[in-house]
Amino acid sequence: MTDSTHIEQKLAPVAVSKQAVACLAGWLIPGAGHAVLGRYGRAILIFTSITLMAVLGLAMHGHLYAPGELDTLFAFKDVLSKVYLVGQMGMGVMHPVLRVLKVGVEFQYKQPTYEYGTHFLVVAGLLNFLAVFDAFDIAKGRKA
Amino acid sequence: MHLLVMIVFAALVSVVFAAITNEADSTRTRAIYGLKTFGYFVGVGLVLSWVIYFIPF
DSSP, X not given: OOXXXXXXHHHSOOOHHHHHHHHHHHHHSTTHHHHHTTOHHHHHHHHHHHHHHHHHHHHTTOOOOOTXXXXXXXXXXXXXXXXXHHHHGGGTTHHHHHHHXXXXXXXXXXXXXXXXXXXHHHHHHHHHHHHHHHHHHHHHTSXX | OHXXXXXXXXXXXXXXXXXXXXXOSSHHHHHHHHHHHHHHHHHHHHHXXXXXXXXXX
């Protein structure tokens, strides 16, 4: 197989069902979308980085927001928490599983590393959104 | 502590950016892109922190 044939094969779009599976898998488990498309190296990098970021966020007493949570903070309407929630939902299945396990549920705002931890958790989710978009581009044949 | 957290943050984000960039066509260029991104994160962070340090309000 020549190099050009190899590149053409890698840039060929996959079936629509596989595109959907790659995006859904990538959202639920970081890096799984790339693994479905055969990019195992990148899948491992993405999974390791995003999972490590979430673990560090929790270790720094970060808070995992939930849709049903009261949107008041010190008697103010806490609109920003909804933005954070959307970011954290990018972590996929990790978010509800951790909430069910009561990890990151407590609002430990008095801890000195609380802000760092919460932002680590938000960025972990946002990075996974980017990874899903990347998996979609690969599945569409827009990039190798 | 602040610097350590910033470096860890920069390293993890740079790895993901390097993995999903479309500006790299080989593992080597991908690694260079990741290192450059890491350097920008840390460098800009340090510069901004010194700028903020001199602002009196």
